[in-house]
Amino acid sequence: MAFPQVEVFEDYRAAAGADFDAVIVLGDFDAELPADFADFIEQAQQFDQRVGKQALLVTCDVAGGRLITSPTGPLTRDYADVRTIADAAAAAAKIAVQAGVKQPLLVTFGIPSEGRYGQAEAVAYWGLCQALYEPLEAREFHGEEAIEPLTKVGVIGALDEQWLQAVEAGKRVARDLAGTEPERMAPPRFAEYCQQAFAHSPVKVTVIDDIQQLHHEYPLLMAVGRASLGVERHWPCVIRLEYKAPAAEQTLMFAGKGIVYDTGGADLKVGGHMAGMSRDKGGAAGVAGFLKTVAEMRPETVNVIAELGVVRNSIGAEAFVSDEIITGHSGVRVRIGNTDAEGRLVLADLLSHLRVEAGKYPRPQLFSVATLTGHAALAKGPYSAFVPNGPAVSQGTANRLLEAGEVYGDPGEISWSRREDYDFVRPRTKSDDVLSSNNGPSATTKRGHQFPMAFLAIAAGLDGHGNDSEHPLPYVHVDIAGSGVEGGDWQHGKPTATPVACFSGCYLHR
Template sequence: MAFPTVEVVESYSAAHQEYDAVILVGDYAQAVPAEFADFVSRAQQFDQRVGKQPLLVPADVFGGRLITAPTGPLMRDYDDVRNISDAAGAGARIAQQAGVRKPLLVVFGTQDDGRYGQAEAVAYWGLCQALYEPLEAREALGEESIETITNVGVVGTLDSSWLAAVESGKRVARDLCGTEPERMAPARFAEYCQQAFAHTPVKVTVIDDVQQLQHEYPLLMAVGRASLEVERHWPCVVRLEYTAPAAEQTLMFAGKGIVYDTGGADLKTGGHMAGMSRDKGGAAGVAGFMKTVAEMRPETVSVVAELGVVRNSIGGDAFVADEIIKAHSGVRVRIGNTDAEGRLVLADLLSHLRVQAGNYPRPQLFSVATLTGHAALAKGPYSALVPNGPARAQGLPDRLWEAGEVYGDPTEVSWSRREDFAFVAPRTKSDDVLSSNNGPSATTKRGHQFPMAFLTIAAGLDVHGNDSDHPIPYVHVDIAGSGVEGGDWQHGKPSGAPVTCFAGAYLHK
């Protein structure tokens, strides 16, 4: 799982001669660093595009190649560090096309604004995002032949191991999210995780015994029931655990890993099934964050994750709407729509984590999922955070929001309301909670907020609110809008969200 090796150098003048190009990222309407100002000025005399769009110009720099990568304005109210990421990515693509193998990345003009405190790191991650090639392509064609930039220098004062740890996690997240459904069928998803965490302090446990899953994860197994007809599609739960040497808090994650979502008996039609191999983006993001944890080895933060890896197949034994299924928590769930399958998987995972939470110091629970079209519609390219009362009281959504802004993995907060709980309330005494309505989330009022209410009830977390003697902070993270570039779930490149957000919030000082 190679990616461009990163080296941090203090200044351009301190860099060694092995670099074969400079990618200069910044707002060219402002002062350009003195080392490059004459080259840029002369180039602008011959080409008015210089400083307005990414270009390669001849210059007396490393390799004789200066790639101008303009960000546009950075100081307006609505500008953010993604301008840096986008520009670095655009410059990286030009560098690759030009045959560059070892560029030096220089970011300028951001020192006086707190929004850009991690600008150099975000530039490196933007470069890596632009250069990433899918796992299937790397396996078919060879990494060396299609990922040709091998080393990157970054001018700054950051820790190179931090940059590499986050990118390692983002790469795992992209691979797991973006890979086609047979190459990343449940058993092979688990195998990838085992390989990714081999020789690291993260313990990997794969639960794949069907009888055990039926007993301990009944909602998950309802989703996977029709998949049992094909052995290679059998579901599993991947448990990842990192124990800190001096743990002071514990992050506990449930990740939705639907390796293919047909919609089940509520079958997706009209071309909407294409791209549903990416419905495992939540589990992918959690595994990616855990990879960063494995690289960083934090002293005081333990992390536990359960990933529900399931195929929502259609077949004679598929679960159907109107069924009432008792969850791991003991809550009776009435199925409203089989295409609202991810929340069923998450509910059982969260219930397991709830039961275990008392064994760990200061537990904080999170669910991460490509859950609703409504989140993408309401929040656009931002991860939606829906916290419960204890999480809000402890400032968890604020912490994640602030980290996302600085580290280039932004979020927006949505609040859980009484209408959400009323929406999933039982209509009869036959059940305790309704999983969903039978319409698209994108056309349902509060379509990404009410699923958090369902998760709270179905996982047994409703008795751990602010009014409880044992409150448990919980944040639901919907990445349906942020998980792929441009919101294109069929062809868009996976973004690795929310790896960087969580890493910035909990692992970097």
Template sequence: MAFPKITVIDDLSSALSASAKWDAVIVVAADCNAVSEPAIQAALNAHQQIDARINSEVLLFSNEQVPGKRIIFAPTGQLSRYYDDVRRFFDVANQAAKLAASAGVKQPLVLVDAPDDERFKNAVSAVYLGLTQGLWQPLEARMALDESELEPITEIGLLGSTDSVSAKWLMAAEAGKRVARDLCGTEPERMAPPGFADYCVEALAGSAVKVEVISDQRQLERQYPLLFAVARASEAVERHQARVITMTYEGKGPIEHSLYLAGKGITYDTGGADLKVNGHMAGMSRDKGGAATVAGFMKMLAQLQPEGIKVVAEIGAVRNSIGADAFVADEIITSRAGVRVRIGNTDAEGRLVLSDVLTHLIELAENDDKAEFFSVATLTGHAARAVGPYTALVENGVARTKDSAKMLSAAGDLWADPAEVSRSRREDFDFVRPRTKADDLLSSNNAASAVTARGHQFPMAFLQISSGLDKTSHAYTHVDIAGSGVEGGDWQHGKPTAAGLMMLAGRYL
């Protein structure tokens, strides 16, 4: 899993000499006038005389005075408006990476000029992560073709004095994001539940993260009853059988943060008995994006081994298949927490998987007074409709008193991984109330979440009650990445973004 290593540049004049090893210079700034290096600015101004696109498009042009004799200029455009953020740098770097790769660049020197503004303090980091996002190619392509040709850039020179974040931290972040992109973006046979589990085991092998996998279907049936209901129709196909993956990291020293992460890993979502129709099944191999983000975060921990933090992550990897043994609406299934759940729609399966996983995490967090809970999922079309391309954060009352979502969102703003905070309210809990004495809770209504009022808020109420979190004093934040998990909202073809990972890393690491 190769990706560009970072070489920190301390002496820019040497790096820009004709004898330097770099084969191109990538410059990211608001416009030509914002470039601080005089020689580069002069080259840009000269090119502007023959090309009016210079401040509006990512361009490559020849220049005899720089290493590799070529400059790629990536203008962010205006940065002074209140709604401008560091994604301006991430986005143009993403474009520049594709241009550089197609031009045969292998070792670019990257210069970033950002305003002296808190919003852009991580601009250099955002440029590196934007470049690597643009360079990443799907796992299937890398296995079938020449990876060195698909992703030709092996090294990136970054000016060290411009960024407070270490190269090690950034490369750990990219290692985690690549794990997340691979897990989310790989097709449903290669990354069915057993393959998903195997990838996690391999990615974390020999690291400080302990990985345990439950593959016994009878054990899953006993201990994860809601999860197994979703998996029932897939059990007959051995290569599709469900897995539960538990990953644990505990850093040295006194624990300041103790995080419990639940990841939704629906490796393919047919909708089950409430079958997706009219072309809506395409892209449903990416319904494992939440679990992918969780696994990527654990990879980042494995690389960094930070002190003072404990993280327990659990993923339910399940295929929601259609078949003779598929679960159906109207069934009443008792959750791991002992809550009788009436199924409203089998296409609202992710919350069932997360519920039992959360309950197990609650059990593991017994006597942990620092425990904070998160579920990460591509959960609702409503989140994509309401806040896309942002992540939606929905917190319980305890989390709200701690400003959990507010701080996550603030971290996301600084790391090009933004989110919107949504309140949970009484209507959300009323929505899932039981209608009869036969059950304790309704999983969903029988309409698409995108056309249901508060369609991304009420599932958090369901998760809190069905898992037993409502009977604890734990802070809990639900992270819905349905609107942010792939580029451009294109779930079939768009690159996975590892949404939520940098927000968590920026907040806790």
């Protein structure tokens, strides 16, 4: 797993003796220029008015003779955020690769001393790595060194090298799992990747792939996977990842949606809408990525337990269909409204398992992470949607994620769970306890990304753990359908590795 290793320096002079072959300078070039490079930049601007207006390479007397200037524009505006710095780093990274640079030094300047920019240098490094990332299939075919030539990045700032690299390691796992095509990352191979990623680490990996056990313990998940059983390489599995802290004070429990390919099932996706559905495993990928960062950081006081439901929603004679009533792990009877709303079925069984064992751990907090609804992408654009239950609201869980996302360049927005959402999924007869969905697209359904959280709460048995119960359980549903890939392009866009940085910043960084 080769990504540019980071080396941190207090200032430019401290890095002068290192073997860097270019300097990347990021900031607002209309403000005060950095003293170490001001003369070079001003001289270059005399010959080229584009310097400081767009990302460019100029030759001058710096490391490697190459100075790459990449402007952020003003950072003090009300709507500005740290992602601008990541964008500037990404633009510079592309020029660096084209120029044959192997080991650049990354310098930021003029960053406002505001909380929202508290991790600016780290976000710059992660933005550079995001731009450099190449898909797993490409690396396996061409070789990593051939298509990812940068080997080291120097960063100026008061930073923790382990932290920077731990988050990037998690991001790479998330990108690999989310972005890889459906055969290379079919359920058994998804599990194999996880086993390799966590080998010789403190994270325990358990793969549940016995079909009879899955039928018994994860009946909703197996309804989704039913049509895939005719092809052995597509057989579903549940991957359990466990990190036990030596002095645990709180426990994070995750359910990750890992639909390796979503045909829509019997409610088949038509009109070209199936393209990109190999990325419907982005939730499970993001959770696995966060566990990779956990494995690298080894927190002393935070347990992390995850269950990933890795399934192919295939079409065939065995496919489950609308109107079926399936009893989930929780004992709740679910009427199927639309087989293309399959991810919430997988999550419901996973969450139910986590609910049952939550009482064994200190301060449990539950999360589901999924590329769940087109409505989240429509309503939130490139932001993750956090939908908290009552205890999570009372304990400020979603607010802490919101604040961390702003600082660590992985932002989200809060959506509220309302009575209309519970009414939407109410049973219409005594034959069932909850309706999985309506039969229309979520993007054209009112509250299309909020009502699935109500379904999950009911189907997983979490509605019995609200603020009015003896054992409240904070739960936040995280919909990354809008934030999971760059530009919202689910077929070709590069996976963003959300919400690795958000959760890592919230729970691991001090």
